[in-house]
Structure formats: C-alpha cells, structure tokens
Amino acid sequence: MEMSEAVAVASGEFTIGGDLTVRRLGYGTMQLPGEGVWGEPRDPDEAVRVLRRAVELGVNFIDTADAYGPFVADLLLKKALHPYPEGLVIATKAGFARTGPGGWVPIGRPEYLRQQVELSLRHLGLERIDLLQLHRIDPKVPLADQVGELATLQQEGKIRHLGLSQVSVAQLEEATKTAPIVSVQNLYNLSQRDDEPVLEYAEQNGLGFIPWFPLATGGLAKAGGPLDAIAREHDASPSQLALAWLLKRSPVMLPIPGTSSVAHVEDNVNAAKINLTDDEFARLTEAVD
Numbered sequence: 001m002e003m004s005e006a007v008a009v010a011s012g013e014f015t016i017g018g019d020l021t022v023r024r025l026g027y028g029t030m031q032l033p034g035e036g037v038w039g040e041p042r043d044p045d046e047a048v049r050v051l052r053r054a055v056e057l058g059v060n061f062i063d064t065a066d067a068y069g070p071f072v073a074d075l076l077l078k079k080a081l082h083p084y085p086e087g088l089v090i091a092t093k094a095g096f097a098r099t100g101p102g103g104w105v106p107i108g109r110p111e112y113l114r115q116q117v118e119l120s121l122r123h124l125g126l127e128r129i130d131l132l133q134l135h136r137i138d139p140k141v142p143l144a145d146q147v148g149e150l151a152t153l154q155q156e157g158k159i160r161h162l163g164l165s166q167v168s169v170a171q172l173e174e175a176t177k178t179a180p181i182v183s184v185q186n187l188y189n190l191s192q193r194d195d196e197p198v199l200e201y202a203e204q205n206g207l208g209f210i211p212w213f214p215l216a217t218g219g220l221a222k223a224g225g226p227l228d229a230i231a232r233e234h235d236a237s238p239s240q241l242a243l244a245w246l247l248k249r250s251p252v253m254l255p256i257p258g259t260s261s262v263a264h265v266e267d268n269v270n271a272a273k274i275n276l277t278d279d280e281f282a283r284l285t286e287a288v289d
C-alpha cells in the first residue's frame with residue numbers, strides 16, 4: 001500500500017442531509033480513551049497517529065461523542081487534526097452522562113443537551129457541528145423537548161444536521177415531527193441484524209445509516225472468528241470482510257469501525273477496496289446467520 005493512498009475513496013460516497021458528502025467508510029473514536037471508555041488513552045501518541053492515519057487514508061467521516069472519555073476523544077481529535085482538512089466531517093453526539101468507567105446514563109434535559117453541545121464546540125474547536133446525534137433518548141424527558149432543544153441549537157447555527165442513535169422506526173417518525181432527522185446510528189453488523197426495519201426506513205427516507213459495533217466489538221475481526229476461513233480464501237482479513245459486507249448491504253451504510261491501533265486502521269480502511277460479488281455476500285450472510 002502506498003503511504004499516501006486515499007483508499008477510503010473506493011468505498012463510495014453518501015450525501016448526508018442533502019449537502020454533506022462523505023466517503024462511506026469512516027472511523028469511530030470510541031476505542032481511543034482508556035478502559036471502560038474512561039480517561040486518557042493507554043497510548044496517547046498512538047491515538048494521535050491513528051486519527052492522522054485514518055485521514056491520510058482518505059477517511060473524511062469521523063464519529064465521536066462528548067461521552068467518550070468523557071471529552072478525551074474530542075480533545076484528541078482537535079490535537080491530531082485541527083485545523084481540520086477541508087471536507088472532514090466530524091459527527092458527534094450528546095445525551096449520555098458518564099458516571100465512571102463503563103457507566104452510561106441517558107440525560108435528555110434540554111439544558112444538559114445545550115451544555116454538552118457548547119462543550120463539544122469548544123473541545124473540537126468548531127463553530128458549528130456538522131452532525132449532532134442524540135446519543136440516547138432519555139425516557140424521562142419528552143422526545144419533542146430533546147429534539148426541540150437540538151433544533152433550537154440548529155437554528156442558532158451551532159448544529160448543521162441532526163441524527164438519532166439507537167432508536168426504533170416509531171421513534172424516528174416521532175422525532176421527525178419536531179425537526180428533520182438526516183441519520184440514524186444503531187447497533188448493526190453481520191452477526192447482529194435486528195434493526196433491518198430501521199435500515200429499511202433509512203433507505204426509504206434517504207437517511208444515512210451508521211452501524212455501531214460494525215465489527216461486533218472485534219468479534220468479527222478476530223483470528224478464529226466466524227469469518228476467518230473465508231477471509232483466508234479471499235486474501236483479506238476477517239475485519240475487511242465484515243466491513244465489505246456492510247458496504248455492500250446498502251448504499252446508505254456508513255460503517256465507522258473503531259480501533260486504537262494504526263495497523264488496524266490500515267487494515268480496516270483497506271476494506272473499501274473489496275467489492276464482494278452477490279455470491280460472496282450471500283455466503284458471508286449465511287456463514288454468520
């Protein structure tokens with residue numbers, strides 16, 4: 001692989017919200033903070049190298065969240081990449097409080113969401129967030145109040161587009177009554193496909209579908225996993241096959257594999273070059289069914 005090759009280009013493009021075009025194979029920052037997505041990275045220098053390498057390889061869609069660290073991932077993004085290269089889209093989230101390593105509590109009170117958006121702008125060094133996703137719907141707060149506050153921030157020019165995370169079709173429809181929703185980020189990968197109806201809704205309504213845990217938190221990437229034998233036949237890594245399967249599954253699919261290592265980011269972005277045939281796609285689907 002050429003060191004300067006922008007391989008992510010080969011994954012094709014998707015336009016979020018009608019005006020935000022990104023390469024479909026992106027990167028997610030959740031593996032960068034410490035254990036339990038809490039605190040400083042185990043290897044801060046490698047974390048910076050991972051982010052720079054992803055962009056060097058042509059990735060221009062990076063998913064992050066205030067809650068990753070908290071704030072650790074956003075500050076790393078700023079350190080590694082600010083001033084951001086033209087065309088780089090940082091999608092972030094708000095709506096989770098962190099109570100300690102592994103502790104996640106949804107908070108959708110409007111004043112909290114506003115605070116977190118303001119903090120994200122500061123930590124990321126941005127004047128406007130391209131895509132702000134409500135990380136979780138807080139069941140204790142009316143959805144219209146949560147989306148409504150984000151829509152107000154959008155009207156104030158602090159957010160360009162709104163997305164939702166881990167929602168049902170009914171919740172997407174309900175949220176859309178308050179503000180336009182351009183993307184949905186749900187758990188989805190070759191081995192976890194419960195949210196097909198949400199993916200179909202995204203396809204029918206032109207939303208980007210951002211599958212979180214695209215590698216099943218590494219379960220699909222590991223040696224000896226369900227994709228290992230097929231991967232060896234194809235001279236590819238298991239991770240690459242899992243990502244190539246997602247890219248073929250739908251033109252609205254925007255996978256954001258997470259890793260804390262440069263070697264793995266290189267491996268993952270090279271999935272963009274793999275074009276599965278219909279037979280290969282079916283075989284992978286059956287292999288993990």
Ligand SMILES: NC(=O)c1ccc[n+]([C@@H]2O[C@H](COP(=O)([O-])OP(=O)(O)OC[C@H]3O[C@@H](n4cnc5c(N)ncnc54)[C@H](OP(=O)(O)O)[C@@H]3O)[C@@H](O)[C@H]2O)c1
Pocket residue numbers: 027028029030031063064135165166185186211212213214215216217218219221222237239256257258259260261263264265267268
């Ligand atoms: N909206 C939500 O609620 C939500 C929830 C979870 C995640 N997310 C987003 O989705 C992104 C992806 O999820 P994720 O990072 O948790 O899980 P993932 O992408 O499914 O898998 C990450 C795991 O796979 C390993 N891995 C990555 N590439 C590999 C490779 N080429 N070979 C072998 N192992 C590899 C990583 O370890 P190494 O670090 O050692 O590479 C890590 O343990 C996150 O970064 C985050 O942006 C969103």
